[in-house]
Amino acid sequence: MSRTVNVVSGLYDAVFRPASLVEARTVRERQGSVLNQLRQFRQLVVVYVVNLAAYAGPLTVAGFGRQNVPAMPPWFEGALAGLGTPEAWELLYAFAQNSLFLLAATALTLLSVHVSMVLTLQSSGVLRSAYAVIYSTSAYLAGIFTVVWYLSTTSGVTAARTLVVDLQKTFIYAVIDWFGADLGLPGGRPGSLEFGQLTPHGQSVLAVLAVLVAYYLYSLYLGARINHGASRTDGLLVVIAVALSPVVYIGASILTYTVSTVPVP
Secondary structure, three states, X not given: OHHHHHHHHHHHHHHHOHHHHHOXXXXXXXXXXXXHHHHHHHHHHHHHHHHHHHXXXXXXXOOOOOOOXXXXXXXXXXXXXXXXXXXXXXXXXXXXXXXXXXXXXXXXXXXXXXXXXXXXXXXXXXXXXXXXXXXXXXXXXXXHHHHHHHHHHXXXXXXXXXXXXXXXXXXXXXXXXXXXXXOOOOOOOOOOOOOXXXXXXXXXXXXXXXXXXXXXXXXXXHHHHHHHOOOHHHHHHHHHHHHHHHXXXXXXXXXXXXXXXXXXX
16 A cells, blocks of 8 residues: 555656655765665665666566567576576567666766766765656656657657657757768658648647656756755756767767777778
């Protein structure tokens, strides 16, 4: 019963009280021993792993990520004492793939948030940053990824799916052009964005996606203000840093690829 109450309370906070969702009420990083801080960090990790499983599990069971699964390696069958069947390998591989995107995005978000707090001299400890990031990604970023998965696999939202893909391509090409790299994506550059072809269903899905993105960025802003005592300006800098973090990732990928393809004299 208590778990049900906690879930309902969490959903209520996510929709109506995002400040309560990301407030690090249980973190006292400037008090207590290192052992106590590690204990608090472990509790946060447990919360995140549970939420990650709650996100990736239903997606995996529904079939997301179960396409183009590589062949089961020989060691897998023997490692699970007879339970290592091809079906189990497919589920495990899909679960790992579905989890990886959210895990990587969480790590990048945490890095962006905490580095921003350190550079602005507002940091009250990494645990306070981790608390806000873990709860905001568990609620809002997981929702964003779920909507994107829905767009990529559902019929009747082709125009909305194309619009989202073209927006992503436009952003990536903007970074490529800024670096002056001679690179391209499969399918080439996107054409003009077509908003007039959106169906009411597609418009509804895009509206949900936009609301989740707004909630996500706003929750990180609140996390900086509440957990670190940051000013409004510093809170906005956190939002900007998170919004621009994909630029760092794409830029690093471009540089890595460019350097790796340079012929060695």
